[in-house]
Amino acid sequence: MNASPAAFEARLKTNAREIETLLDALLSKGMREDEIARPEILRTAMHYAVLNGGKRLRPFLVVESALLLGGDKGAALRVGAALECIHCYSLVHDDLPAMDDDDLRRGKPTVHIAFDEATAILAGDSLLTYAFDIIAADETKLPDQSKVALILALARSAGLGGMAGGQALDLAAEENTPDEYGIVTLQSMKTGALIRFACEAGALIAGASTDDRKRLRAFGEKIGLAFQLADDLLDVTSDATTMGKATGKDISRGKGTLVALRGIEWAEAELRRHVEDATQLLAPYGDAAATLAATAHFVADRKN
Amino acid sequence: MNASPAAFEARLKTNAREIETLLDALLSKGMREDEIARPEILRTAMHYAVLNGGKRLRPFLVVESALLLGGDKGAALRVGAALECIHCYSLVHDDLPAMDDDDLRRGKPTVHIAFDEATAILAGDSLLTYAFDIIAADETKLPDQSKVALILALARSAGLGGMAGGQALDLAAEENTPDEYGIVTLQSMKTGALIRFACEAGALIAGASTDDRKRLRAFGEKIGLAFQLADDLLDVTSDATTMGKATGKDISRGKGTLVALRGIEWAEAELRRHVEDATQLLAPYGDAAATLAATAHFVADRKN
Structure with missing residues (x-):
């Protein structure tokens, strides 16, 4: 039930271009209704933060999950763009001197x-705020009920009980290395929550059944776990040139990862298991879910 | 059509207590659905940032505007709490070393x-995110259509084209003092936008007519202008003990204000004019708008 790797990557790239075109338009000089001005330096910084050459994995998951369940692509692209704003805001703040103090991101300042x-x-701050603007706006052609459900799920995934809380746990982990349960909680918040939301969002956009919503959410959870394990593995096995950012940082900072705790071999086997679980969850959809299944493999096999 | 100052202040205090009880509950240890954990240090910091002894002027405007037009008080309190989360997040970020570098806020670290x-x-970040969570949540008993309109208006007021953009202009103003038009734009974004939203939100909560919405919004604009002028006047006429923060800072930083540009006398007359305009806008509502009219006077006359 897999799409060929080449076909998959072409589809991922096409989607990334569509998302980037949309983000570029959303962050252009043109003011929206009720905006008083768009200060140029702030708009330019937001644009720079967002149009940064990312793979756009999260928006891709939104769009593919929505399409699988019959959702509207235009609406999915807008929700995907909103989600990417949240992801990119988190990178900007995580890179700050008071946080991870990183000078480079994907090879750029x-x-x-x-x-x-x-x-x-x-x-x-403005990208985070804009995410909710984008979903709520008239241009997002969805019933108000779906918009409210999407906004609630996104806020829960991104805030105190999700991504931002995960970053707080991550900073605390530099002082006190967490145990395995602590690491899993941290990671499921910091990176897992938004990826889970991406897949669940597809079901919300499509107005899918509760069963489908739960299934896509579970799929998103597995992808999130695979994503994080692959990231931790790359941190010990890859080099800075391939990654476009410093590697070996988790270890030098004393941060606990499952790779450090259980070893590379265990982590690679666990990664395979997550991909297997993820593809199993898609079984009821048959060939229609080939692209999502390929995404699970892509997340596990990526080299940067 | 004015309420007595004592009656007004009692009403403001009662509302502040209700908002604080709600914020305290919203930021308690109890997790919401879909939250993975509430990291204690982050939750405590959010609680500290929000329960800081503020006057809760913005939530008060939300509640009183909603009540004037027949809106539900419970829903208005929740929207008010959400707005206060946004206001308080902006104070936390504005106080950071990279921004205004303030050690004290209302006399506390x-x-x-x-x-x-x-x-x-x-x-x-988490308070900003939580604001949208609070409005979208099931506990906010409003039609989805109203929630979407509130979320959109709040995001527009708080983001690039509103409050955050205003802070960017404010930072730029330290380098190049803006002209009068620049100062008015800056202030209408940085402080005006959220106050305008507060009043417009009341109309949205009440499901009021477009006319009422426009009228409340115009009232909010006038209150915002009065608030800022009063603030600028206090910066040159008050002392640090009364204000609970450093004063004279605008001048020492070379920031342009209308007071610096046009003088204290002009500013005091302009302030009276804004209050007059604001109360005139309420004329069609008669005595029912006494509390909102008193708020306009309160904003202009406050000593801290």
Whole structure:
């Protein structure tokens, strides 16, 4: 039931271009209704933060999950763009001197280096805010009920009980290395929650049944676990040139990862198991889910 | 058509207590559906940032505007709490070393002093996110259509084209003092947008007519202008003890204000004019709008 790797990557790239075209338009000079002005430095910093050459994996999951269940592609692209704004805001804030203090992101200066720290903080804040604007806006052609469900799920995935909380746990982990349960909680919040949302969002956009919503959400959870394990493995096995950012940082910072705790062999086997679980969850959809299944493999096999 | 100052202040205090009880509950240890964990340090920092002894003027405007037009008080309190989360996040981020670098806020250590800088950034992010959660949640008993309209208006007021954009202009103003038009734009974004939203939100909660919505929004604009002028006047006429924060800072930083540009006398007359305009806008509602009219006077006459 897999799409060929080449066909998959072409589809991923096409979707990334569509998302980027949309993000570029959303962050152009043109003001929206009720905006008083778009200060150029802040708009430019947001644009720089978002149009950064990412793979757009999260929006891809939104779009493919929505399409699988018969959702509207235009609406899915807008929700995907909103989600990417949240993901990119988190990168901007995580890179700040007071957080991970990173100068490079995908081989380019981070926002606080390219602009300044205050602008980076505000660009992150504004991207986070804009995500909810994009979903709620009239241009997102969805019933109000779906918009409210999407906004609630996104806020829960991104906030105190999700991604931002995960970053707080991550900072605390530099002081006190967490145990295995602590690591899994941290990771399911910091990276898992948004990926889970991406897949669940597809079901919400499609107005799918509760069963489908639960299934897509479970699929998203598995993809999230696979994504994080692959990331932790790359941190010990890859080099900075391939990754476009510093590697070996988890270890030098004393951060606990499952790879450090259980070893590379265990982690690679566990990664395979997550991919297997993820594809099993898609079985009821047959060939229609080939692209999502290929995404599970892509997440596990990526080299950067 | 004015309420007595004592009756007004009692009403403002009662509302502040109700908002604080709600915020305290929203930021308690109890997890919401779909939250994975509530990391204690982040939750505590958010709680500290929000339960800070503020006057709760914005939530008060939400509640009183809603009540004037027949809106549900419970829903208005929740929207007010959400708005207060946004206001408080902006204070936390504005106080950061990379921004205004303030150690004190209402006489207490700012969040990055009481906790640390990374926690302050994340607490701000999480409060901003939580605002949209609070409005979208089932506990906010409003039609989905109203929730979407509220979320859109709040995001527009708080983001690039509103409050956050205003803070970017404010930082730029330290380098190049803006002209009068620039100052008015900056202030209408940085402080005006959320106050305008507060009043417009009341109309949205009440499901009021477009006419009422426009009228409340215009009222909010006038209150916003009055609020800012009063603030600028206090910065030159008050002292740090009364304000609970450093004063004279606008001048020492070379920031342009209308007071600096046009003088105290002009500003005081302009302030009276805004209050007059604001109360005139309420004329069609008669005595029912006495509390909102008193709020306009309160904003202009406040001593801190």
